[in-house]
Amino acid sequence: MSSDFYDRVYAVVQQIPQGRVSTYGAIARYLGTAQSARMVGYALNGCSSTGTYIPAHRVVNRLGQLSGKRYFGGPTTMQELLACEGVRTEDNQIINFEQHFWDPAMNL
DNA sequence: AAGCTGACTATGG
DNA sequence: GCCATAGCCAGCT
Numbered sequence: 001m002s003s004d005f006y007d008r009v010y011a012v013v014q015q016i017p018q019g020r021v022s023t024y025g026a027i028a029r030y031l032g033t034a035q036s037a038r039m040v041g042y043a044l045n046g047c048s049s050t051g052t053y054i055p056a057h058r059v060v061n062r063l064g065q066l067s068g069k070r071y072f073g074g075p076t077t078m079q080e081l082l083a084c085e086g087v088r089t090e091d092n093q094i095i096n097f098e099q100h101f102w103d104p105a106m107n108l
Numbered sequence: 109a110a111g112c113t114g115a116c117t118a119t120g121g
Numbered sequence: 122g123c124c125a126t127a128g129c130c131a132g133c134t
Contacts, residue, residue, distance in 0.1 A: 005131065024116055028130095034117095035129045041115030042132070061116060068115030 005031070009043040010050060012104050016058045019086045020102035021094060023062045030104040041068060057081040064097030 008031050016022050024037035033039065040059070047054035057078040061067045069078035069092060079089050088095040 003131080028116080033130070036131070037116040038114055038129070039116090039131055042113090042130090044115060046132090056115080059115075066115090071115060 005033070005039065006043045006046065006050075009040050010047065010052060010054055012108075013044065013047075013054050013056060013059055014052070015104065015108065016055060016102055018055075019100065021058045021060055021064070021082070021087060021097070021100045022102050022104060023060060023064075025062050026103045026105065027059065030108065044068065045071065055081075058085075058102075060094060060097075064094035064101075066092045066094070 009027060012027050012030060013022070024040040025034070027040045028034050028037040031040075044054060044056040044059060047056050056068065057066075057072065059068070066078045066082075066089065069075070072078045072081075074080075079092070082089055082094070087100050094100055
């Protein structure tokens with residue numbers, strides 16, 4: 001039922017190593033739809049519907065901001081998940097974002 | 109079927 | 122340097 005686009009997004013996000021983060025734009029570009037960064041987040045919106053665990057907390061916007069933390073049910077859920085993996089955040093933004101950044105196109 | 113929405117990004121003022 | 126506007130694509134109403 002999930003479109004190929006959704007499935008690809010999930011596949012990439014699942015391949016993000018623990019303690020690393022990626023961006024919507026990077027994933028979108030890897031999928032071939034560089035202009036559809038919004039769709040990446042939109043796809044993650046249905047990650048719970050897939051029944052598969054998707055580390056969506058490892059996906060942030062290009063500034064390293066936890067733009068989608070409000071979709072995790074708690075105001076600090078995403079932040080805690082990242083912190084649990086060793087990713088420090090400050091004011092909803094990842095510290096040393098470039099250091100944690102993981103580009104699928106660069107590793108896949 | 110047609111229009112709106114959105115976890116983005118880039119550009120302009 | 123910050124706020125406003127536009128472009129984008131795929132899913133949802």
